[in-house]
Amino acid sequence: MPQEKPDLRNLREPVRFKRALTLLLMTLILPGSAQIVAGSKRAGRWAWRVVAGLIAIIVFLVVLALIWRAGTINFLAQPGTLRLVQVLLILLAVGWAALFIDAYRIAQPLTLERNHRLMTSILDGALIFVVVSALIYASVFVNTQRDFVASVFGSGHSSKAEKGRYNVLLMGGDSGADRIGTRPDSMTVASINADTGRTVLVGLPRNLSKVPFPAGTAMAKQFPDGFQWKNCTPNCWLNGVYTWATSHKDLFPGDPNPGETATMQAIEATTGLKINYFVLIDLAGFRDLLNAVGGITLDIGRRVPIGGGSSPIKGYIEAGKNQHLDGYHALWFARSRADSSDYARMARQKCVMSAMLNQLSPQTVITKFQGIASASKEVVKTDIPAGQLGTFTDLALDAKKLPVSSFSAVPPLIHTSNPDFAVIRAKVAEAIAKSEALDKGGSGGDGKTSNTPSSTASHPSSSTSKKPSSTKKPSATPTTPAAGVDDVASICKA
Structure with a gap:
C-alpha cells in the first residue's frame, strides 16, 4: 500500500520548521536518510546503496594505494578511468x-509561516548550489586531468628499467621567433633508481662535439666518426x-620524433646509459608553468643578468x-648567458630542477592543477606513456626525500671540442655507483648517515691528491662547476 502523507498541520509551527531544517541537513550529511525517515523508503535505500558503494570504492582505492601506490595512480590516470569518474x-x-x-517537498513548506518557509527555501537552494557546484567543479578538474594526460603523455610502449634504473632525457628547447625550429640548449639525463627514486x-x-651514435643506427651510418663534417661548427654540436x-626525416621512417630519437641515441652512446624516455620542455613556455605552481625559492650566490647577448641587459636577479623567483625570473636564472659560461648555466639549471623536485608538493599540484595542466600542454612534449605516469609520480614522491647528486661533462675534465667519451662514460658510471651505494648502505654504513656523494676531483689523475678540500661554500652560479660527482645542494647555496 502507498505510504500516506503525514499531516503536519497539527504540529506546532516551531516543530514543523525544525523538522524541515532537519530533513535538509540529513540529506546533506547522509543522502537518502530524509526519504527513509519521512518519504519514499525505496528511494532512500537506493541512495544508501549508492553511498555505500562509493565509500567501498574509496576505501578499496586507499588500501590499494597503501599497498601499490604506483599501480593505483596508473589506474586512476587512465583517460578511460577519468572519463568514467567525470560521468559519475x-x-x-x-x-x-x-x-x-x-x-x-517532504517538509511540506506550505504548512510553514512565511518567514520560515522563506528560510527553508533559501537553505535548500543554497545546499543544492554548494553540493552541485562542488561536484561539477570536481568533474571539470577530472576532465582537465584527462585532457592533460591525453595531450601530453603518449600511448606508446613502456620501456623497462635498465639495470634497475630509469634514464629520462630532459631537454630544454628554445623555439623563439629568432630561431629556425627547436634546438635543445639544455640536456640533462635524470637517472632514477627504480626502487628508491x-x-x-x-x-x-x-x-659537445663529435658525439657518437650506437652502432647500426641511421645516424651512425651517416656519421661513423661522430657528428661532424668540414667547417660545421656550431651546427655539429x-x-x-x-x-x-628533423631535417632528414627520411632516415627515420615512421618515427614521429626524429629529432628526439637522434638526440637520445647520441646521448646513449655518449653516456653509456640506455635512455628510456625523453621530456622536451619549451623554455618559452616554462615561465607560465613556474607561475602556475607559484614560483620557486633558491639561494643565489651572485647576481644573474636578465637579458644580454644580442639584447640589452634589462636588470639583475x-x-x-x-x-x-616567479616564472619570469626563474627562467632568466636558468637560461642567462651574460657574464657567465655555458657550464655555469648548466649548474643553475640543475638548481632549478632540484628546487622544483623538492618544493612541488602533492598539495600544490592538486590545488593549482588547472594552471599546471594548461601550461604543461603548451610546454611539455614527452614519449612517456600514460600507463607509466603512476610509476614516475611514485618515484618523484620518493625522490623528494633524498638528495640529488650530479655529474657534468664540462672542462677542465672534458674538452668539449675534442671530448674523451670513455672518460665521460666512466664518470657517469662512477656517479651512479656512488648513488646506489647509499641505498645499499655504502659509505655511511646504513645508507642514511652518509647521504651526500663525495665530490671527486676535476681530473682523473687528481683523485689521489691528499690536499684538503676547500671549505668555502660554492656559489649557485659558479664560473666552472666541478666536473666530478657533486651533491646538487652543494652547488645551489649562496
Missing part, C-alpha cells in the same frame, strides 16, 4: 540535487643533432638566500 560525478550531482528537492643528474653541454635529424 555529474550523475551524483544530479541525484543529490533531486534528493534535496524531494526533502524540501634516488636520482643522479647527468649534465651534457650543448657544445650536440644540440645540432636534433635539428639535423640579485644574490641572496631564500630568494623567491
Whole structure:
C-alpha cells in the first residue's frame, strides 16, 4: 500500500520548521536518510546503496594505494578511468540535487509561516548550489586531468628499467621567433633508481662535439666518426643533432620524433646509459608553468643578468638566500648567458630542477592543477606513456626525500671540442655507483648517515691528491662547476 502523507498541520509551527531544517541537513550529511525517515523508503535505500558503494570504492582505492601506490595512480590516470569518474560525478550531482528537492517537498513548506518557509527555501537552494557546484567543479578538474594526460603523455610502449634504473632525457628547447625550429640548449639525463627514486643528474653541454651514435643506427651510418663534417661548427654540436635529424626525416621512417630519437641515441652512446624516455620542455613556455605552481625559492650566490647577448641587459636577479623567483625570473636564472659560461648555466639549471623536485608538493599540484595542466600542454612534449605516469609520480614522491647528486661533462675534465667519451662514460658510471651505494648502505654504513656523494676531483689523475678540500661554500652560479660527482645542494647555496 502507498505510504500516506503525514499531516503536519497539527504540529506546532516551531516543530514543523525544525523538522524541515532537519530533513535538509540529513540529506546533506547522509543522502537518502530524509526519504527513509519521512518519504519514499525505496528511494532512500537506493541512495544508501549508492553511498555505500562509493565509500567501498574509496576505501578499496586507499588500501590499494597503501599497498601499490604506483599501480593505483596508473589506474586512476587512465583517460578511460577519468572519463568514467567525470560521468559519475555529474550523475551524483544530479541525484543529490533531486534528493534535496524531494526533502524540501517532504517538509511540506506550505504548512510553514512565511518567514520560515522563506528560510527553508533559501537553505535548500543554497545546499543544492554548494553540493552541485562542488561536484561539477570536481568533474571539470577530472576532465582537465584527462585532457592533460591525453595531450601530453603518449600511448606508446613502456620501456623497462635498465639495470634497475630509469634514464629520462630532459631537454630544454628554445623555439623563439629568432630561431629556425627547436634546438635543445639544455640536456640533462635524470637517472632514477627504480626502487628508491634516488636520482643522479647527468649534465651534457650543448657544445659537445663529435658525439657518437650506437652502432647500426641511421645516424651512425651517416656519421661513423661522430657528428661532424668540414667547417660545421656550431651546427655539429650536440644540440645540432636534433635539428639535423628533423631535417632528414627520411632516415627515420615512421618515427614521429626524429629529432628526439637522434638526440637520445647520441646521448646513449655518449653516456653509456640506455635512455628510456625523453621530456622536451619549451623554455618559452616554462615561465607560465613556474607561475602556475607559484614560483620557486633558491639561494643565489651572485647576481644573474636578465637579458644580454644580442639584447640589452634589462636588470639583475640579485644574490641572496631564500630568494623567491616567479616564472619570469626563474627562467632568466636558468637560461642567462651574460657574464657567465655555458657550464655555469648548466649548474643553475640543475638548481632549478632540484628546487622544483623538492618544493612541488602533492598539495600544490592538486590545488593549482588547472594552471599546471594548461601550461604543461603548451610546454611539455614527452614519449612517456600514460600507463607509466603512476610509476614516475611514485618515484618523484620518493625522490623528494633524498638528495640529488650530479655529474657534468664540462672542462677542465672534458674538452668539449675534442671530448674523451670513455672518460665521460666512466664518470657517469662512477656517479651512479656512488648513488646506489647509499641505498645499499655504502659509505655511511646504513645508507642514511652518509647521504651526500663525495665530490671527486676535476681530473682523473687528481683523485689521489691528499690536499684538503676547500671549505668555502660554492656559489649557485659558479664560473666552472666541478666536473666530478657533486651533491646538487652543494652547488645551489649562496
